[in-house]
Amino acid sequence: xxxxxxxxxxxxxxxxxxxxxxxxxxxxxxxxxxxxxxxxxxxxxxxxxxxxxxxxxxxxxxxxxxxxxxxxxxxxxxxxxxxxxxxxxxxxxxxxxxxxxxxxxxxxxxxxxxxxxxxxxxxxxxxxxxxxxxxxxxxxxxxxxxxxxxxxxxxxxxxxxxxxxxxxxxxxxxxxxxxxxxxxxxxxxxxxxxxxxxxxxxxxxxxxxxxxxxxxxxxxxxxxxxxxxxxxxxxxxxxxxxxxxxxxxxxxxxxxxxxxxxxxxxxxxxxxxxxxxxxx
Amino acid sequence: xxxxxxxxxxxxxxxxxxxxxxxxxxxxxxxxxxxxxxxxxxxxxxxxxxxxxxxxxxxxxxxxxxxxxxxxxxxxxxxxxxxxxxxxxxxxxxxxxxxxxxxxxxxxxxxxxxxxxxxxxxxxxxxxxxxxxxxxxxxxxxxxxxxxxxxxxxxxxxxxxxxxxxxxxxxxxxxxxxxxxxxxxxxxxxxxxxxxxxxxxxxxxxxxxxxxxxxxxxxxxxxxxxxxxxxxxxxxxxxxxxxxxxxxxxxxxxxxxxxxxxxxxxxxxxxxxxxxxxxxxxxxxxxxxxxxxxxxxxxxxxxxxxxxxxxxxxxxxxxxxxxxxxxxxxxxxxxxxxxxxxxxxxxxxxx
Numbered sequence: 001x002x003x004x005x006x007x008x009x010x011x012x013x014x015x016x017x018x019x020x021x022x023x024x025x026x027x028x029x030x031x032x033x034x035x036x037x038x039x040x041x042x043x044x045x046x047x048x049x050x051x052x053x054x055x056x057x058x059x060x061x062x063x064x065x066x067x068x069x070x071x072x073x074x075x076x077x078x079x080x081x082x083x084x085x086x087x088x089x090x091x092x093x094x095x096x097x098x099x100x101x102x103x104x105x106x107x108x109x110x111x112x113x114x115x116x117x118x119x120x121x122x123x124x125x126x127x128x129x130x131x132x133x134x135x136x137x138x139x140x141x142x143x144x145x146x147x148x149x150x151x152x153x154x155x156x157x158x159x160x161x162x163x164x165x166x167x168x169x170x171x172x173x174x175x176x177x178x179x180x181x182x183x184x185x186x187x188x189x190x191x192x193x194x195x196x197x198x199x200x201x202x203x204x205x206x207x208x209x210x211x212x213x214x215x216x217x218x219x220x221x222x223x224x225x226x227x228x229x230x231x232x233x234x235x236x237x238x239x240x241x242x243x244x245x246x247x248x249x250x251x252x253x254x255x256x257x258x259x260x261x262x263x264x265x266x267x268x269x270x271x272x273x274x275x276x277x278x279x280x
Numbered sequence: 281x282x283x284x285x286x287x288x289x290x291x292x293x294x295x296x297x298x299x300x301x302x303x304x305x306x307x308x309x310x311x312x313x314x315x316x317x318x319x320x321x322x323x324x325x326x327x328x329x330x331x332x333x334x335x336x337x338x339x340x341x342x343x344x345x346x347x348x349x350x351x352x353x354x355x356x357x358x359x360x361x362x363x364x365x366x367x368x369x370x371x372x373x374x375x376x377x378x379x380x381x382x383x384x385x386x387x388x389x390x391x392x393x394x395x396x397x398x399x400x401x402x403x404x405x406x407x408x409x410x411x412x413x414x415x416x417x418x419x420x421x422x423x424x425x426x427x428x429x430x431x432x433x434x435x436x437x438x439x440x441x442x443x444x445x446x447x448x449x450x451x452x453x454x455x456x457x458x459x460x461x462x463x464x465x466x467x468x469x470x471x472x473x474x475x476x477x478x479x480x481x482x483x484x485x486x487x488x489x490x491x492x493x494x495x496x497x498x499x500x501x502x503x504x505x506x507x508x509x510x511x512x513x514x515x516x517x518x519x520x521x522x523x524x525x526x527x528x529x530x531x532x533x534x535x536x537x538x539x540x541x542x543x544x545x546x547x548x549x550x551x552x553x554x555x556x557x558x559x560x561x562x563x564x565x566x567x568x569x570x571x572x573x574x575x576x577x578x579x580x581x582x583x584x585x586x587x588x589x590x591x592x593x594x595x596x597x598x599x600x601x602x603x604x605x606x607x608x609x610x611x612x613x614x615x616x617x618x619x620x621x622x623x624x625x626x627x628x629x630x631x
Contacts, residue, residue, distance in 0.1 A: 222535075226531070226535075229527070229528065229531060230528070233528065236527060236528075237287050237526070237527075237528070240520065240523060240525055240526075240527055241287070241523040242523055243520065243521055243522050243523030243524075244521060244523075246520075246523070247516075247517055247520030247521045247525075249520075249527070250340055250516070250520050250525040250527040250530070251340075251513075251516060251517065251520060253527050253531065254340055254341070254343065254344045254516070254527070254530060254531070254534070255344060257344060257531050257534055257535075258344030258345070258347055258348050258534065258538070261534065261535060261538050262344070262347075262348035262351075262538055264538075265348075265538040265539045265541075265542050266348075266352065266542055268539070268542075269539075269542050269543060269546065274542075274543065274546055274619070274623070275546065275623075276356060276545075276546045276549040276550075277549040277550045277622060277623075277626055
């Protein structure tokens with residue numbers, strides 16, 4: 001199915017902080033939670049093919065629908081390589097977009113994903129992409145890490161809400177046979193381009209806001225425990241001074257504190273970004 | 281026992297003081313497996329807490345702290361639970377005997393005799409073990425053997441691992457070899473004795489696991505937390521049975537030290553193994569110097585040397601306590617620095 005979308009900015013929210021939700025591995029794709037729609041952002045290079053291959057792997061595994069989106073990076077005044085001649089820049093971009101849409105379908109077919117929906121976005125791409133995400137409601141967005149940092153894509157991803165996860169893929173080490181652009185594809189060579197999940201983006205915690213809430217709740221619980229202890233200070237001290245079987249009391253208090261307070265302090269440092277080295 | 285007599289009033293200042301001391305102590309504990317305790321008891325006593333309550337409350341904060349630290353380090357794969365429990369059980373016995381010796385010394389020679397005994401143990405243990413650990417750490421640092429694989433078992437450890445006493449052999453994950461529990465029992469016992477005497481059993485526990493059993497320092501320092509948990513739990517029950525635990529003090533110190541212990545434990549994931557030995561050695565030697573300052577005081581009290589003026593006594597005691605605090609701060613600073621450098625490097629690699 002072919003769709004070309006242009007400027008359509010109704011009801012787009014102001015972008016807020018970029019929410020990036022990486023998956024630890026392909027196997028941990030949101031299978032548990034229903035993942036019915038996968039949106040993949042790609043360009044028509046070998047690199048795009050690698051990203052597509054990754055997304056296809058997830059979509060096939062969890063049997064979800066997939067939409068491949070190609071964003072034409074350009075404003076109407078941008079001189080792109082479309083049909084030239086006596087057309088206005090906007091018109092030229094329109095033709096380019098349609099030509100690209102056909103190329104994208106071909107690209108999908110060539111990369112074993114002819115069943116995926118394809119969409120080409122142009123014009124105010126950030127707004128168009130945001131609207132597309134809002135309307136199509138993907139459960140997972142797969143995107144190249146570099147593309148995710150592009151202003152247009154980043155702006156749109158910032159509007160991602162609810163349970164949608166964003167998986168940013170990092171470029172893996174280039175092999176000897178690596179190709180640049182789609183030269184290799186044209187010659188029919190198997191491109192040597194692999195992707196891995198973005199290390200940099202993965203550092204940003206997947207559920208930062210959830211973690212902050214959890215930390216605050218645990219902190220509040222710890223505070224309540226302290227408050228309870230000091231309110232009942234006299235009674236607790238009197239009982240623990242009795243000794244003998246009352247030894248249970250300080251012991252129990254210590255255990256309760258260690259579990260609640262221990263969980264709180266762990267979350268606290270984690271939230272501040274003090275994390276253990278993952279390599280060991 | 282009347283609660284109002286033995287349990288002090290707490291104000292904001294003393295709470296903050298205890299929190300900070302707890303934090304620093306916790307950080308060192310999370311890193312080298314123990315420590316911190318030896319400055320907590322004097323810190324509490326300086327607030328007017330009776331000695332036995334200070335010791336009891338320190339015990340009571342130690343076992344939950346060690347538990348949290350052990351769980352955290354276990355997630356990094358540093359903990360050998362089996363070794364910890366076996367050593368912990370024998371350490372428990374060591375604590376009871378150690379406490380008994382303490383009481384007997386006190387009965388026979390009074391407070392000064394007991395203090396002299398403690399200080400002498402401090403000096404002997406710290407000088408021998410601390411010196412050895414520090415020398416080893418510096419040697420590793422110089423030779424540039426920075427990887428865990430290169431941290432090979434020493435000659436003694438290889439001999440211990442080669443001894444086969446049928447029916448007593450236990451396989452330990454951390455050592456990756458079978459060792460007779462007849463070897464671990466005296467080690468655990470000595471750890472417990474030391475813990476009962478100077479409050480820091482880890483100064484024997486950790487080096488003995490490294491040099492006698494051949495465990496990597498990373499595993500030894502983490503497993504010590506299991507031993508500390510077992511000892512702390514037993515000790516707390518013993519003191520709480522007598523009604524000596526001031527749970528408020530314990531919980532306040534625990535509050536500070538839980539923040540610290542996570543930092544210390546995370547710190548171990550960034551450092552090269554010799555750093556654990558280095559921090560341990562530095563702390564042990566600094567504490568040794570600190571104790572050396574008060575020994576003349578006790579000698580004078582026991583009339584072994586001429587009497588000292590009260591000015592000198594106070595000065596020596598303050599200098600001693602100051603150096604002890606310095607030891608802990610020094611350890612904490614090394615841990616924090618290692619953490620900061622490690623995290624910066626690891627971020628640099630990812631970018």
